[in-house]
Amino acid sequence: MRDILSKVTKWWEAGDTVGLATVVRTYRSAPRDPGAALAVSAEGEVIGSVSGGCVEGAVYELSLDVCETGDPVLQTYGVSDDDAFAVG
Numbered sequence: 001m002r003d004i005l006s007k008v009t010k011w012w013e014a015g016d017t018v019g020l021a022t023v024v025r026t027y028r029s030a031p032r033d034p035g036a037a038l039a040v041s042a043e044g045e046v047i048g049s050v051s052g053g054c055v056e057g058a059v060y061e062l063s064l065d066v067c068e069t070g071d072p073v074l075q076t077y078g079v080s081d082d083d084a085f086a087v088g
Contacts, residue, residue: 001037004048008039017042017070019063023050027078042067051077 001022011018023036031052038048038056040063050059055077062075 001035001048004037004039007047011039011041017067019066021050021059021063024074038063040064040067 008018008020019040019042021038021040023030023032023034025034026032032050036048036050038046038050038059040046040060042064044064046060046063050056058077059075062073066073
């Protein structure tokens with residue numbers, strides 16, 4: 001989170017709307033630890049990372065939705081063992 005804080009602060013101070021995603025818990029192996037964050041401006045600019053994989057795109061889209069609605073969301077993502085094995 002600290003790695004994106006300065007940019008998010010600039011957006012906030014400029015009055016921009018921001019969608020912020022934060023990893024709050026992981027199960028087993030995960031690409032990013034709890035506390036990893038991604039922020040998206042209402043214009044679609046992104047900073048940070050929460051997964052580095054296919055989840056990243058879904059989190060980006062959800063963050064844009066949050067920018068539009070202002071409604072917070074707690075989203076869970078998971079990958080089955082078969083899917084994980086298939087992609088290595």
